Amino acid sequence: MKAEAQSPAAFPARHWPLSLLLGIFAAAVFLMPLTAPLFHWLFPDLLRPVYTRASFLTLTLAHCELVFASTAVAACIGIGTGLYVTRESGKEFLPLAGALAAIGQTFPPVAVLALAIPLLGYGAAPTLVALVLYSTLPILEATIAGLYAVPSAARDAALGLGFSPPGLLWRVELPLAAPFIFAGLRNAVIVNIGTATIGSSVGALSLGSPILEGLSASNPAYVIQGALVVSLLAVVTDQAFEAIEERFKR
Amino acid sequence: MIEIEGISKSFGALKAIDDLSLKLPEGAFCTLVGPSGCGKSTLLRMINAMIMPDSGRILLRGTDIRTLRPDLLRRGIGYVIQSVGLFPHWTIADNILTVPRLLRWPEERCAKRLDEIVALTEIDPLWLTRYPRQLSGGQQQRIGVARALAADPDIILMDEPFAALDPPSRANLQDEMRRIHAQSKKTIIFVTHDIDEALKLASVIVLMNKGRIAQLGTPREILAKPANEFVQSFIGGGATHLRLLDLEQVSTRMRPQMAEQAPAIFAHASLKDALNLMLTEGCTLLAVQDQNGQRIGTLHIADLIEANDHRGTA
Numbered sequence: 001m002k003a004e005a006q007s008p009a010a011f012p013a014r015h016w017p018l019s020l021l022l023g024i025f026a027a028a029v030f031l032m033p034l035t036a037p038l039f040h041w042l043f044p045d046l047l048r049p050v051y052t053r054a055s056f057l058t059l060t061l062a063h064c065e066l067v068f069a070s071t072a073v074a075a076c077i078g079i080g081t082g083l084y085v086t087r088e089s090g091k092e093f094l095p096l097a098g099a100l101a102a103i104g105q106t107f108p109p110v111a112v113l114a115l116a117i118p119l120l121g122y123g124a125a126p127t128l129v130a131l132v133l134y135s136t137l138p139i140l141e142a143t144i145a146g147l148y149a150v151p152s153a154a155r156d157a158a159l160g161l162g163f164s165p166p167g168l169l170w171r172v173e174l175p176l177a178a179p180f181i182f183a184g185l186r187n188a189v190i191v192n193i194g195t196a197t198i199g200s201s202v203g204a205l206s207l208g209s210p211i212l213e214g215l216s217a218s219n220p221a222y223v224i225q226g227a228l229v230v231s232l233l234a235v236v237t238d239q240a241f242e243a244i245e246e247r248f249k250r
Numbered sequence: 251m252i253e254i255e256g257i258s259k260s261f262g263a264l265k266a267i268d269d270l271s272l273k274l275p276e277g278a279f280c281t282l283v284g285p286s287g288c289g290k291s292t293l294l295r296m297i298n299a300m301i302m303p304d305s306g307r308i309l310l311r312g313t314d315i316r317t318l319r320p321d322l323l324r325r326g327i328g329y330v331i332q333s334v335g336l337f338p339h340w341t342i343a344d345n346i347l348t349v350p351r352l353l354r355w356p357e358e359r360c361a362k363r364l365d366e367i368v369a370l371t372e373i374d375p376l377w378l379t380r381y382p383r384q385l386s387g388g389q390q391q392r393i394g395v396a397r398a399l400a401a402d403p404d405i406i407l408m409d410e411p412f413a414a415l416d417p418p419s420r421a422n423l424q425d426e427m428r429r430i431h432a433q434s435k436k437t438i439i440f441v442t443h444d445i446d447e448a449l450k451l452a453s454v455i456v457l458m459n460k461g462r463i464a465q466l467g468t469p470r471e472i473l474a475k476p477a478n479e480f481v482q483s484f485i486g487g488g489a490t491h492l493r494l495l496d497l498e499q500v501s502t503r504m505r506p507q508m509a510e511q512a513p514a515i516f517a518h519a520s521l522k523d524a525l526n527l528m529l530t531e532g533c534t535l536l537a538v539q540d541q542n543g544q545r546i547g548t549l550h551i552a553d554l555i556e557a558n559d560h561r562g563t564a
Contacts, residue, residue, distance in 0.1 A: 157335030160300060160407075161397070162325030162352050175339050 018239050025232040029056045032225060039221040051210035051222045056229055062205040063233070066124060067192045070131030074188055078136045079181060082143025083169070094144075101137035109134050109195050113202050127199030127206075134195055135188035142184020146177025179248070186241040193234045197226070207233070251276040251437055252297065252405070257306030258461075259292055266292040267303065268461035274454065276404075277435040279428075281448035284458035285484070290441045293458070294407050297439065298327045310405070325352055328398030328406035328436075332413050334390045336382035342393055343378040349401035363400060370430065371396040388419025395423070399430070408440045412447070424450055445485055449473070449493060457481055469497055495521040495554065503554070504538045504547040512537040517546060525554055 032050060039049035078101075084090040085097045109130040116126035150173050158172045197208025207230045214222025252274040259267040266289045274280050282290040295301045297308060299320040308315050315323055336345050344351075346367055350360045368375055373396055382390055391411060398406055408427075412420040428451060431438055442448050448455050449469040457464045457472060464484075465477040473494050476482040485493070501517040514537045515524050524536055534551040 151333075151335065151338065153331065153333035153335035154337055155335075156300075156331060156333070157329065157394075158337070158348075159321075160298060160324060160329035160331065161349050162321045162323075164321045167321075167352070172337055 016239070018236070018243050021232075021236045021239055025229075025236045028229050028232050029060050032056045032229075035225075039225075043219075043221050046219055046221055048219075049221050051213070051225055053213070054205065054209065056207075056225075059205065059207050059209060059226075060229060060233065063193070063196055063207040063230070066127055066131065066196045066199060066204065066206055067189060070128050070196075071135055071185070071189050071192055073128070073132045074135040074192075075139055075185060077132070078139030078184070078188075079143050081136075082140050082147065082181075086144060086147045087165075097140065098144075101140045104133040105137040107133065109198055110201070113198065117202060122203035124199065124204040126202050127196065127204040130199075131192050131195060135192050138187040138191065139181070139184045142180045142187070143177065146180025146184075147173055149180060150176045179245070182241075182245060182248070186238065186245075189241070190234055190238055193230065193237060197230055251278075251311065252439075253309040253312075254293075254297075255307050255309070257293075257296065257303040257308065259289075259296065259301065259303050265461050267296070269306070270462060271306075272456065272463065272466070274437065274439070276437055279431050279438045279451055279453045280440065280456060281452040281454075282439065282441045282456050282458060283443065283445060283448040283484075284464070286443060288458040289461040290443075290456075290458050291409055294409055294439060294441045297405075298324045298329060298407055300324075325349055325401065326403050326405070328401075328403045328408075330391075330394050330398045330406070330408040330411040332410040334382075334387075334394045336390055336393055336397070338382055340381075341378065342373075342380055342382065342385070345382065345393055346373075346378075346396045346400050348397055349403075353401055355401075363402075367396050367400055370433070371399065371426065386419075388415050388423065391415060391419070391423060392426070395426070395430075399434075403436070405437045405439070408438065410441050410443065413442065413444070420447075427451060446493075449497065457484060459484075470494070473497070492522060492525075495525060500524050500536075500538055500549055504549055505553070506547050508545055509535055509537050509548040512548065514539045514543075514545070515549065516541065521554055524549055525551075 033052070036050045039046070043049060081097050081101075085094040112130035112133055113126050116129045120126045120129065154172060154176070155168065158168050163172065196204075196206050197211055199206045200208035200212045207226050210222040210226035211230075214220060214224075214226065252272075254270060254272040256269055256271050257267055258265070258269050268289075270289075270293065282293060284290050292301055296303055297310075297315075299315050299318075302316075310323075336342075337348070340348075343364060347360050347364060350363055355363070364378070367373070368378070371392060373392060377385060377389065377393070382393070385393065394411065398408075412423050415423065424447060427438070427440075430436075431451075440448075440451060449472075452469055454466065455469055455472050456466050459480050465472055465481045467475075472481065473485060473490050476485060476490075498521045499517065500515055500519050500521060500523075503521060504517065512535045513527055513531045513533060515527055517538050517540055527536060528534060528551055536549045537545050538547040538549055539545050
């Protein structure tokens, strides 16, 4: 699930239309209870072949909430830090910021959860912390890369022609860095959609709930159902980003 | 107009500008020329406060530039750099109107000014809706010049603007700058390491070496009376007299007699062109004609040698 989420570029070059993917995704979310005969046929030993503790709509919404909230915070931190360390005044913190973000990225999310529980208790809060830590790096890296990709000649010309530093940032640097930052956001969202599933191990409601329950209760049908919906959510989101990027290119 | 008073600037141990003073009159076409590392670009970039001097001061129209907000100061000074630096996400029209928009000119004034600039810099109006990447290097720098002129600044700074261009584009833009300078009487400060470019364009040449002025003068003065050995070697010793011929027009040495059986040359051509034509045609006499092709005199090879008679006094 993770590998697939982290490499959206590996998805076949010929895209399915977004509306078709959305249709499949909606069908999976809303029509899951109707698949009971199928899963019963696949796993005849199971008493309950479809996860019913919460509806898949509830799980999906809770999952999206986690992803949205954590990515929003990571974006504020990542973009804000990226801007600061590329300014004249913050230059000396550039290596430090890179190192901190890399540590956040290499720290296993499960370990973050374990460490956060004593401070934040069970539920969504430690999950959010783990997701924020995990997704700040791609956004920070993309922001720095985008700002460094602004041609130095354009920056020199802009200053020489009389842009103020904020004017340079808003009208030259950010528009030119935007595609990079957007790609970083896309990456972070996709990674978070996959990673948010582990939140269920500390009691956060997410699409990981059926997966974890399936693992602990030896119910492979639950695992498949949770994984299926998460994968579809990741694919649909990725294609939605793709569509937005295409529109911006024009 | 521009008064530079005793400025110095060091980068670490390197003294880029060493107690340099310079006064430039309004309407001058001043080339700052010298070997790389002589401080010419540093000097240029201090005039619009891109680099601040360690000591000394720079006055523009009597005002110390340190007392002005740098971005506001720069909006009143045109700026053209070797790497052009057009904004890749803006159309050519938007690029040209960069400074008028910074100055918050109303849109109709911007539109009117765009038409004027397109005419002045001979830009193809078809380019206006394109993006910089769709133009060649020479075309991009033409836009760079147009952008510098857009808000009608009375001072324009140019940092080796044509050094990266192919020779035809370079010659073309040099002619363009000469024409624009003649039409507008703007004060232009033009950095180059190419002495021929400096001689071709300048009304005043500032020849720099090691952060100081090695010689200041008109192209003719510098060629005829190099102040020291450095200047002598920089202007290229032996070719001096050919370069002097390049600075003078046929009309200044022409005799009023007519000659029918001679190759013709225009009166506004340079004496160097005349010599070249004599060598090509294997003759010692040329017929001089005006712009309409009307014969108005002759030029003898002896007139060229006479043109250099200050050689003895130099």
